[in-house]
Amino acid sequence: MQKFDRNEVLAAIAMMAFGGIWLYIGLDYAWGNAVRIGAGVFPVALSLILIALCVLLIAKARSARPLVFSLHVRSLVLILGGILLWALSVDVIGFLPATAVLLAMCGLADPASTWRSIIGMTVFLCAFGYLVFIEALNVPMAIIGG
Known part of the structure; x- marks a missing residue:
């Protein structure tokens, strides 16, 4: 049984x-x-x-193995802090700088990330976000500066 x-x-x-x-x-x-x-x-x-x-x-x-769960506090703080910081700063410093800070903080949440991968991800996703939200969807948001 x-x-x-x-x-x-x-x-x-x-x-x-x-x-x-x-x-x-x-x-x-x-x-x-x-x-x-x-x-x-x-x-x-x-x-x-x-x-x-x-x-x-x-x-x-029903399986015999217990599920191992671990909470990575550093990652949680960096990701949630990045989202909060983006929300508070996007109107002040603009879409691209706020997004770059958010993505850098999220990249630092993964200990295996390198600076090269974080910078590459940040540049690509900032450009992609600009094209989608500012250009294609016409979201009324300053690109740089408030």
Whole structure:
């Protein structure tokens, strides 16, 4: 007989029921079309993702190996700090400098990153963000300076 983590299975079943309730509620909302999606797509998609993750949790709980989880505080602080710093500084210093700082902080969150990869990623993603958000989508944001 195979051992399993009973608490984890019960928690997954409870979350699966929660996902099922939102799936049922989401099916009553309008779906829209491919060009303009309706309000029902988001809750249904999230509910299906939650249910799928719960199925994976139940399968994992039935395995003999425990899941090893570690929290990387440095990465968490750098990424969340970068996002917060971007949000606070984009109106003051502009899109490109704020994005460069964000991407550099996110690059530093991975200890395996090299300066060359961080700089390359920053240059490419700043250019890509400029083309998408400033040029293509016409987001009213200063490129450099507030």
